[in-house]
Every structure is written in structure tokens, then in C-alpha cells.
Amino acid sequence: xxxxxxxxxxxxxxxxxxxxxxxxxxxxxxxxxxxxxxxxxxxxxxxxxxxxxxxxxxxxxxxxxxxxxxxxxxxxxxxxxxxxxxxxxxxxxxxxxxxxxxxxxxxxxxxxxxxxxxxxxxxxxxxxxxxxxxxxxxxxxxxxxxxxxxxxxxxxxxxxxxxxxxxxxxxxxxxxxxxxxxxxxxxxxxxxxxxxxxxxxxxxxxxxxxxxxxxxxxxxxxxxxxxxxxxxxxxxxxxxxxxxxxxxxxxxxxxxxxxxxxxxxxxxxxxxxxxxxxxxxxxxxxxxxxxxxxxxxxxxxxxxxxxxxxxxxxxxxxxxxxxxxxxxxxxxxxxxxxxxxxxxxxxxxxxxxxxxxxxxxxxxxxxxxxxxxxxxxxxxxxxxxxxxxxxxxxxxxxxxxxxxxxxxxxxxxxxxxxxxxxxxxxxxxxxxxxxxxxxxxxxxxxxxxxxxxxxxxxxxxxxxxxxxxxxxxxxxxxxxxxxxxxxxxxxxxxxxxxxxxxxxxxxxxxxxxxxxxxxxxxxxxxxxxxxxxxxxxxxxxxxxxxxxxxxxxxxxxxxxxxxxxxxxxxxxxxxxxxxxxxxxxxxxxxxxxxxxxxxxxxxxxxxxxxxxxxxxxxxxxxxxxxxxxxxxxxxxxxxxxxxxxxxxxxxxxxxxxxxxxxxxxxxxxxxxxxxxxxxxxxxxxxxxxxxxxxxxxxxxxxxxxxxxxxxxxxxxxxxxxxxxxxxxxxxxxxxxxxxxxxxxxxxxxxxxxxxxxxxxx
Amino acid sequence: xxxxxxxxxxxxxxxxxxxxxxxxxxxxxxxxxxxxxxxxxxxxxxxxxxxxxxxxxxxxxxxxxxxxxxxxxxxxxxxxxxxxxxxxxxxxxxxxxxxxxxxxxxxxxxxxxxxxxxxxxxxxxxxxxxxxxxxxxxxxxxxxxxxxxxxxxxxxxxxxxxxxxxxxxxxxxxxxxxxxxxxxxxxxxxxxxxx
Numbered sequence: 001x002x003x004x005x006x007x008x009x010x011x012x013x014x015x016x017x018x019x020x021x022x023x024x025x026x027x028x029x030x031x032x033x034x035x036x037x038x039x040x041x042x043x044x045x046x047x048x049x050x051x052x053x054x055x056x057x058x059x060x061x062x063x064x065x066x067x068x069x070x071x072x073x074x075x076x077x078x079x080x081x082x083x084x085x086x087x088x089x090x091x092x093x094x095x096x097x098x099x100x101x102x103x104x105x106x107x108x109x110x111x112x113x114x115x116x117x118x119x120x121x122x123x124x125x126x127x128x129x130x131x132x133x134x135x136x137x138x139x140x141x142x143x144x145x146x147x148x149x150x151x152x153x154x155x156x157x158x159x160x161x162x163x164x165x166x167x168x169x170x171x172x173x174x175x176x177x178x179x180x181x182x183x184x185x186x187x188x189x190x191x192x193x194x195x196x197x198x199x200x201x202x203x204x205x206x207x208x209x210x211x212x213x214x215x216x217x218x219x220x221x222x223x224x225x226x227x228x229x230x231x232x233x234x235x236x237x238x239x240x241x242x243x244x245x246x247x248x249x250x251x252x253x254x255x256x257x258x259x260x261x262x263x264x265x266x267x268x269x270x271x272x273x274x275x276x277x278x279x280x281x282x283x284x285x286x287x288x289x290x291x292x293x294x295x296x297x298x299x300x301x302x303x304x305x306x307x308x309x310x311x312x313x314x315x316x317x318x319x320x321x322x323x324x325x326x327x328x329x330x331x332x333x334x335x336x337x338x339x340x341x342x343x344x345x346x347x348x349x350x351x352x353x354x355x356x357x358x359x360x361x362x363x364x365x366x367x368x369x370x371x372x373x374x375x376x377x378x379x380x381x382x383x384x385x386x387x388x389x390x391x392x393x394x395x396x397x398x399x400x401x402x403x404x405x406x407x408x409x410x411x412x413x414x415x416x417x418x419x420x421x422x423x424x425x426x427x428x429x430x431x432x433x434x435x436x437x438x439x440x441x442x443x444x445x446x447x448x449x450x451x452x453x454x455x456x457x458x459x460x461x462x463x464x465x466x467x468x469x470x471x472x473x474x475x476x477x478x479x480x481x482x483x484x485x486x487x488x489x490x491x492x493x494x495x496x497x498x499x500x501x502x503x504x505x506x507x508x509x510x511x512x513x514x515x516x517x518x519x520x521x522x523x524x525x526x527x528x529x530x531x532x533x534x535x536x537x538x539x540x541x542x543x544x545x546x547x548x549x550x551x552x553x554x555x556x557x558x559x560x561x562x563x564x565x566x567x568x569x570x571x572x573x574x575x576x577x578x579x580x581x582x583x584x585x586x587x588x589x590x591x592x593x594x595x596x597x598x599x600x601x602x603x604x605x606x607x608x609x610x611x612x613x614x615x616x617x618x619x620x621x622x623x624x625x626x627x628x629x630x631x632x633x634x635x636x637x638x639x640x641x642x643x644x645x646x647x648x649x650x651x652x653x654x655x656x657x658x659x660x661x662x663x664x665x666x667x668x669x670x671x672x673x674x675x676x677x678x679x680x681x682x683x684x685x686x687x688x689x690x691x692x693x694x695x696x697x698x699x700x701x702x703x704x705x706x707x708x709x710x711x712x713x714x715x716x717x718x719x720x721x722x723x724x725x726x727x728x729x730x731x732x733x734x735x736x737x738x739x740x741x742x743x744x745x746x747x748x749x750x751x752x753x754x755x756x757x758x759x760x761x
Numbered sequence: 762x763x764x765x766x767x768x769x770x771x772x773x774x775x776x777x778x779x780x781x782x783x784x785x786x787x788x789x790x791x792x793x794x795x796x797x798x799x800x801x802x803x804x805x806x807x808x809x810x811x812x813x814x815x816x817x818x819x820x821x822x823x824x825x826x827x828x829x830x831x832x833x834x835x836x837x838x839x840x841x842x843x844x845x846x847x848x849x850x851x852x853x854x855x856x857x858x859x860x861x862x863x864x865x866x867x868x869x870x871x872x873x874x875x876x877x878x879x880x881x882x883x884x885x886x887x888x889x890x891x892x893x894x895x896x897x898x899x900x901x902x903x904x905x906x907x908x909x910x911x912x913x914x915x916x917x918x919x920x921x922x923x924x925x926x927x928x929x930x931x932x933x934x935x936x937x938x939x940x941x942x943x944x945x946x947x948x949x950x951x952x953x954x955x956x
Contacts, residue, residue, distance in 0.1 A: 295775050317934070487836070
């Protein structure tokens with residue numbers, strides 16, 4: 001039925017457009033879905049067969065908007081009269097197995113020109129409650145580096161730490177990213193979408209983005225006025241964890257809109273359990289709160305965000321050791337030397353982090369083609385690590401071994417301009433300031449301050465089947481370490497760094513619907529504080545770390561080719577990449593241990609070499625029959641130290657995943673029920689340099705996971721509730737993972753029953 | 762912009778935003794209590810010296826042997842060689858110091874105060890050398906502490922070393938867990954000669 005229309009006279013140039021709208025999984029037609037065209041104010045609704053006919057359209061390109069309650073909105077580029085009949089598949093919000101339709105992907109190529117892998121809200125819902133790194137593991141090519149308990153760091157194709165940038169919205173999270181046991185300080189409950197950005201688009205984010213950018217975005221604001229929210233409740237059995245998060249949002253106004261949003265989350269977990277014993281002292285608590293507000297119109301918008309994140313994380317007691325003798329004894333034992341009954345209590349050693357982030361953004365639509373954005377962000381990251389009680393001096397009792405506070409301020413000015421229907425330019429300036437204060441008993445990195453000035457620009461050309469992006473960024477960084485005293489001697493440092501980041505990405509959708517992406521990038525990063533000036537015991541692994549103040553910046557060249565194709569009920573994605581590094585910084589063990597009054601400690605020194613990291617990530621999806629989906633993923637990485645002709649340390653082992661899912665028909669009040677069985681197969685990392693590690697990589701393993709869930713309409717007047725059940729490590733398998741820092745001492749956690757409830761308000 | 766001034770609700774809201782902006786920029790400033798740590802010499806805890814005072818039983822002769830690393834980890838170590846007489850019994854007292862500070866910090870007292878969580882373990886490569894700990898802590902049943910011990914030398918000439926280990930325990934890994942429990946705060950070796 002047409003809600004008001006007007007007709008144009010030129011009949012010979014008018015075309016009739018046929019659209020059919022169906023559910024992406026069941027292929028059932030969706031009736032009364034809304035359809036509109038961006039150039040016209042009309043709204044159409046599909047009939048019982050899911051069909052809409054749009055009459056009297058002039059030739060040209062249009063953007064079609066399709067929406068239906070409970071489904072993801074879809075935008076589609078129409079080319080009249082080249083194609084006059086379209087079938088549009090909408091993805092249910094509550095059940096979203098795949099990362100995006102190929103058709104929608106093609107649109108992403110046109111409108112965003114970014115090479116990105118994305119997880120959207122519904123997919124996140126099923127895995128919500130895990131920390132960021134665990135969530136990201138669902139994107140192909142991303143693994144997690146674990147420290148038993150709640151800490152996990154994302155590893156993108158072998159790179160992590162200072163080679164990855166993590167963003168909360170438009171703010172770079174600045175903390176002590178150099179630590180292998182320092183996880184990103186972010187509340188995973190706020191994530192509405194999580195993307196991994198690589199290629200030319202990553203250039204915008206600065207030097208440390210050579211491995212990629214992880215962008216966690218909160219929910220976009222409601223478009224219409226009103227109030228909404230959500231309550232998340234979770235229970236996890238392995239470490240008897242409970243978590244809850246409440247989000248409320250209210251938008252007012254019509255022409256000028258304003259609104260607020262608040263989200264509060266809390267999480268508490270006790271010791272984790274392996275199939276055979278308790279991992280003593282691995283509990284944690286996490287509390288977070290976020291408050292956002294905005295005021296704006298179609299032309300301008302001012303948005304403020306204040307978020308606070310706090311965590312207290314116990315560190316596996318059995319892993320905090322004295323010296324080489326203690327370490328050898330722990331390595332020889334098959335299980336941790338200290339195993340106590342389950343408790344929620346967090347004892348020494350433990351970590352405590354508080355992170356406060358404030359972001360203020362002003363965006364202004366100068367004219368139809370130009371948009372300006374100004375932003376200011378300020379964050380404080382306060383990190384303390386307390387060791388198993390070792391202090392003799394009573395006056396120093398209760399002080400942290402590691403006590404670092406880093407304050408980061410950032411100003412950014414960005415302009416975006418679109419013209420000619422095919423061009424986009426983004427240019428900006430960035431000024432960042434950092435100050436770090438060291439106050440702990442154990443010296444690892446010094447007090448420092450730094451200034452970073454940058455200018456970047458990205459140019460993109462796109463049409464309906466291809467896009468070409470070129471990104472360029474120049475950074476100048478000044479690092480100052482004021483004089484400090486260590487073991488009776490004085491030290492002071494001042495360093496200057498500058499460099500260019502460049503990237504070019506070409507995306508092409510061929511006639512036969514193959515999507516190719518070719519990306520070439522050159523990136524650099526200055527050495528991190530710990531790589532330059534470390535000198536001390538790193539308790540986590542009874543090792544003594546020594547920095548090299550003469551390190552120079554790393555530079556890497558990356559080449560990547562991705563290919564995607566859908567054919568009937570098959571989908572294939574392949575990603576081939578190679579990265580060559582000059583001056584790759586890493587830790588090398590010294591031939592002789594460091595002697596101290598505590599005994600001998602294995603010593604590691606930061607040094608540089610040339611390196612190569614290359615690999616393949618592939619995904620295969622098949623829908624054998626309606627409602628069924630099979631998915632297989634493969635991941636292989638090759639890392640080599642080119643100068644020493646040996647394998648690079650800590651490259652993820654080859655892995656593959658297979659999963660089978662079925663979407664049941666809705667039954668009475670239960671909508672969209674599904675079940676999924678997943679398996680993960682990780683090989684033994686057989687490429688390793690024999691003297692770089694305390695122990696050989698662990699054996700290969702296989703893990704199984706069961707996911708089930710459905711939407712439940714408790715009350716027809718309310719929005720449906722979403723219930724998900726996940727069973728991780730279904731068979732309670734004993735295993736150790738190469739990327740886990742605690743593989744030297746313990747097995748990984750065993751079976752975990754997880755119940756997740758999402759109640760929309 | 763005009764609309765904001767007219768509409769009361771909107772005006773309130775914009776002021777709220779401005780207020781949050783002000784709050785945000787001040788809320789995230791660093792804590793002031795860290796400032797006083799910048800200027801002076803960092804009070805880093807360090808054990809630099811372990812000194813053994815030996816008294817031959819039946820005499821008042823005291824000999825001292827020290828293991829020293831004053832510069833901190835990785836720097837030069839100075840160790841005295843122990844030269845003992847055959848067939849004698851010595852009473853030994855152990856002293857633990859931080860000689861990098863002025864005045865010298867005596868850590869022995871702190872160890873004594875936390876006796877239930879510390880233990881010295883003495884071993885030697887000379888199998889005929891007998892070592893016996895003479896002092897105990899205050900728990901029930903009492904366990905060895907080791908600030909005071911006895912050395913009984915053999916009747917023949919021997920050479921080897923004396924290893925001194927100071928173990929540190931916690932409530933979750935107590936002394937009762939055995940000789941391999943705890944973590945080592947000191948692990949040093951003295952060359953030892955029996956003449």
C-alpha cells in the first residue's frame with residue numbers, strides 16, 4: 001500500500017522495481033517490512049509474500065533502505081535500469097550466525113571502503129560477558145594471549161601489545177599495553193560492534209597500529225525520541241562467575257535532539273578450575289560505569305562520554321616465583337605447586353587497575369558534502385601490582401611492587417568531504433600528550449612524558465563495484481625521561497622519533513560476484529618504554545628484563561590479498577598476507593643468567609632483528625538445507641627471524657574450526673531457537689627456536705563448544721528476551737595453549753556452563 | 762542555536778553537557794600523592810649482603826665471611842672464601858643487610874620478626890660437613906628459623922662450598938609444606954675449605 005505518492009510525467013524513462021524481502025536464514029518472506037528510497041519521502045510496506053513493487057522510477061542510482069522490527073536494517077544500492085529485481089535478505093537481530101551477507105559486504109565496500117571484519121550486536125550477544133580478547137577470537141585471524149583468570153590480550157596474526165591499537169569509540173585506550181599480562185581496560189558489555197581494521201584505513205590511527213586496530217563501538221544513539229535500555233545477566237560455572245549490566249538511554253526532541261545514556265556493569269569471579277585441580281588465586285572483580293550525553297541537530301552534534309573501569313585481578317600464585325631453582329622446580333612439576341580449595345578471595349599476588357576515560361566530540365555538517373569533527377579526550381590509567389609478600393622493611397609494607405599512573409590527553413581535528421558521488425577525502429590533525437609516573441617498589445619502567453603531533457589524510461575513490469583508498473600519516477614524537485636514580489647511579493634520556501605511515505587498499509567486486517581486496521601498507525612504530533629502559537625482575541615469569549636504550553623504530557611492509565565469493569548456498573573467504581619487518585623488537589635470553597642475592601635468574605634483553613610473518617586465513621560456509629549452516633575456518637602463520645634463520649617466538653600454532661548450526665522454527669512464544677556445535681583444533685607449534693623458551697610448546701588439542709538459544713516473548717507488549725546457553729570445553733579436556741603465559745605451570749580451565757540473558761527494556 | 766536558548770529543557774541539557782565536560786576534564790587528572798616520589802632517591806628494597814659470623818666453640822675467636830653485591834642485580838659480586846679448621850665446631854650467626862643505603866639497613870631484625878614465614882636452609886657439597894640449625898620460630902610445633910646454626914667440620918682436608926638459601930613463605934604456602942615450598946629470597950654460595 002502506498003502512503004501518498006506523486007507521479008512524474010516522462011513515462012518512457014520510468015521503470016518498475018520488484019523487491020522481495022525474506023529472512024536470511026529461513027528464507028521465509030517478511031510481510032510489512034518498510035521500504036524507502038533515500039531520494040524520496042515515500043514509504044512502502046511489503047505484502048504477505050514479502051513483495052514490494054516500486055513504480056515509476058527514473059533511471060539512475062538509488063539507495064534503498066529496508067527495515068523490519070527485530071532485524072538488522074539493510075541499505076542497498078540500486079542501479080536502475082540495469083537491475084530491476086532484487087531479493088533482500090534481512091538478518092535477525094537475535095540470531096546472526098554469519099558476519100554479514102555478501103550483498104551487504106559489497107555495499108560496505110562502496111560506502112566505507114574499509115577493509116574490516118566486524119562483529120555485530122547479535123553475534124556479540126551470544127558471546128557477551130567474555131573479555132574483549134575472547135570476543136575477538138570469533139573474527140578469523142585473531143587469537144587471545146591468556147594469563148589464567150580474566151586477563152587476555154588480543155593477538156592479530158601474531159602481533160599484539162604495542163603493535164595493536166584498541167579504541168573505545170573514537171578514543172584510543174592508553175594504558176600499559178607493553179605488559180604481556182596487561183589486558184585492555186574496557187567493559188565488554190558496552191560493545192555493540194567490534195571491528196578489526198587493517199589496510200589503508202588503519203593508517204589514520206597512528207604508529208602503533210601496524211598489527212591492526214580493534215575498534216569497540218557502543219550502541220549508536222536512538223534515532224527517535226523515547227527511552228530504551230537493556231539488562232544483561234550472566235552466570236558462568238567454571239569460576240562461579242556472575243555478571244550483570246544495565247543500560248538505559250533516553251532521547252528527547254525532534255529538530256534539536258538531546259539525550260543521555262548510562263551503563264553500569266559488575267562482574268565477580270572466583271578461582272578457575274582445570275579438569276583436575278583448582279587454579280588457586282585466579283579470581284577477579286570488574287566494575288564499570290559509563291555515562292554519555294549529547295545535544296544536536298541534523299547539522300551539528302556535541303557528545304560527551306565519561307567512562308570508568310576498575311578491575312582487581314588475582315595472579316596465579318604458583319606462577320610467581322623466586323629464582324631459577326624455583327622456576328625449574330615449577331617446570332618439572334605437572335601441576336601448580338600451590339593448590340588450595342576454591343575461593344572468591346583475591347590474595348597476593350594481584351593486579352589492580354582503574355581507568356577513567358573522558359571524551360568530548362563536536363561534529364558539524366558544514367554543508368551537504370563536508371563534515372568537521374573536533375574531539376578532546378583525557379584518560380588516566382592507574383595500575384598497581386602487588387606481589388606475594390616479600391618486603392622486609394616494615395615502612396614499605398602495603399606498597400605495590402609496580403605502581404604506574406599514566407595520563408593521556410588527545411586533541412583531534414578531522415574533516416570529511418564527499419563529492420562527485422565517487423570521492424571521499426578525510427584529513428586531520430592529532431595532538432597527544434602523555435605523562436607516566438612510576439612509584440612502585442620494583443622498578444620496571446621510568447617516569448616519562450611525551451608529545452606526539454600528527455597529520456593524516458585518506459583519499460578514496462569508489463563506484464558500485466570497486467573502491468581505491470590511499471592513506472597517509474606523518475607522526476613526530478618526543479620522548480623525555482627526566483633524571484632518575486637506580487642502584488646508586490643517575491640516568492636521563494630524551495629521544496625524538498618521526499615517520500610516515502602509508503597504505504593503499506583496492507577492493508573490487510567482479511562481474512561474477514568475486515570480491516577481491518588488495519592492500520599494501522608501510523607502517524612504523526617507535527620502541528616502547530619497557531623495550532628501551534627496562535631493568536628489573538618481571539615477577540610473572542621469574543625473569544630479569546633488560547632494555548636497550550639504543551633501539552630504533554620498527555618498520556614493516558605488509559601485503560595482503562583477500563578474496564570472497566558467494567555461490568548459491570556456498571560462501572568462501574580467503575586471506576593471504578605477508579609482513580616484512582626491519583628492526584623488529586623482541587626479547588632474547590642472554591646466554592648466562594643474571595646473578596643476584598636471590599640466586600640466578602634467566603635474563604632477557606630487548607634487541608632488534610629482521611623478521612617475516614606470513615599466513616593464510618580461510619573461511620568456508622555452506623548451507624546444505626534450509627535452517628542448516630556449516631562453517632569451517634583455517635588459520636596458518638609462518639614467523640621467521642630472517643637474520644638468525646630461526647622461528648619467531650610465540651607465533652600462534654596452526655588451527656582450524658568446524659561448526660554446524662541449525663535454526664529451528666519458532667514455536668509458540670519461543671522465537672528463533674537455534675543450536676550450534678563448534679569444534680576447535682589447534683596444532684602443536686613445531687616451529688620454535690630451542691633456546692628461546694623455558695619449555696617446548698604444548699601438545700595439540702581439540703575443544704568442543706555447544707551453543708543454544710532462543711528469543712522468548714514473555715509478554716506481547718514487551719520486546720522479546722534473548723536467552724543463550726554456551727558450554728565451553730564441552731568434554732572437559734585437559735590442554736595447554738602455546739599463547740597462554742601459564743602453560744609452564746598449569747593446564748587451561750575445564751568445562752564452563754554459561755547462561756546469558758538479555759532483557760530489552 | 763536560537764532554539765536552544767528558547768527551549769528551557771534544551772538549555773538545561775546543554776548546560777548539563779558543559780558541566781560534564783568540566784567535570785570530565787578535572788576528574789581524570791592524576792593523583793597528587795605521587796608527586797613526592799619524584800624528587801628523592803627511590804626507596805627500593807634491596808638486600809645486598811649476607812654475612813656469617815663464626816665463633817669456634819671454646820674460644821672467643823670470631824671470623825666473618827660476607828657475600829656482597831652492593832650495586833644491585835647483575836653487578837659485581839664479592840665473596841669471601843671460608844677457611845675452617847679440621848675437627849672443630851663453630852657457632853654461626855647470620856646477618857642480612859642492605860649496604861646500599863646510608864645508614865646501613867639491618868634486615869636481620871625484620872626476618873626475626875617474621876620468623877614464622879622465613880627459614881634459612883644450609884647445605885654443603887662437602888658430605889662430611891655437618892650443619893644444624895639452632896633456632897626456631899614461634900609457631901606450634903616450632904619450625905627451624907636458621908639465623909643461628911652450627912657447623913661441625915670433618916677430620917680431613919676438604920674443599921667445596923656452603924650454600925645459604927633464605928626461603929620466604931605465605932599463609933597459602935606455609936613452612937609446613939616442606940623444604941621445597943616457598944620462594945627463595947636469598948640463594949648464595951660461599952667457597953669453603955677445611956684445612
